[in-house]
Amino acid sequence: MHDIILIGFGNVGQSLFKGIQETHEFRVRQIFVRNKDHADLPTSVRVTDNLQALESADLYIxxxxxxxxxxxxxxxxxxDRLVVHTSGSSxxxxxxxxxxxGVFYPLQSFSRSKEVNWKEVPLCLETTLESDLTFLKKLGxxxxxxxxxxxxxxxxxxxxAAVVANNFTNHLYFLAxxxxxxHNIPFEVLHPLIxxxxxxxxxxxxxxxxxxxARRNDQKTLNSQLQQVEGTALDKIYKLLTASIASTYEREKL
Structure with a gap:
């Protein structure tokens, strides 16, 4: 059994804790948090708010x-111990x-209100030592x-790419x-399309x-919708995305 210590217990930490505890070869031995009054802390493992009190483990995430x-x-x-972070941009x-x-980056959006199926989560790994990558792949x-x-x-x-595909897209859902x-239309009408x-x-x-x-170069519809969004938060976004789509497929018109 390999011991893991989690440093931080936000959305990613909480989801990782649940996933790791369900494996047969790894377990979370200890959790570090700045505030031990954290409402979601498990009672099954030791918790500390002192980095100097971290115990010995095979991996610190x-x-x-x-x-x-x-x-x-x-x-x-x-x-001199294996320490990895979970950031995509650092x-x-x-x-x-x-x-x-090393890095143990799960490419997924984590929310406390929704469980994650770890089997479907892409894990992006990196280590400074090749021998540590073998161990990290085992956990992955x-x-x-x-x-x-x-x-x-x-x-x-x-x-x-993930920010563009996920965060920006979700903001467009919000605008939609x-x-x-x-206009008193249930948003769920758009769910099947999404x-x-x-x-x-x-x-x-x-x-x-x-x-x-924009793909069809349907100017009548484009002009009508531009009039509808004029002066709103969507105005610049609609024009920018329309121009991007139009330029992407411009060669098809030749």
């Missing part, structure tokens, strides 16, 4: 905000003063069927929901899956 990674790393009472070098550093495969060796530069670009609310697009790009490229008035 830093599940904190990007801005806090370096501070946590510098204050660890050791520098390089492995952000783990300052650690000779055995115990959790997920999708394990990838991704370096810091690749992961930074992957995180950018606002339109529906303003699901169909998400399903379609698993068997088609996004380029092939694109539809809509």
């Amino acid at each position: 830093v599940c904190v905000t990007d801005d806090a990674i370096e501070e946590i790393s510098k204050n660890l009472p050791f520098n 390089a492995v070098s952000s783990l300052k003063d650690q000779t055995r550093a 495969r115990a959790l997920s069927d999708k394990v990838y060796a991704i370096n810091s530069e690749q992961r930074k670009k992957l995180h950018l 929901e606002s339109i529906c609310k303003d 699901l169909e697009t998400a399903t379609k790009i698993q068997s088609m490229t996004p380029y092939e899956a694109q539809t809509g008035p």
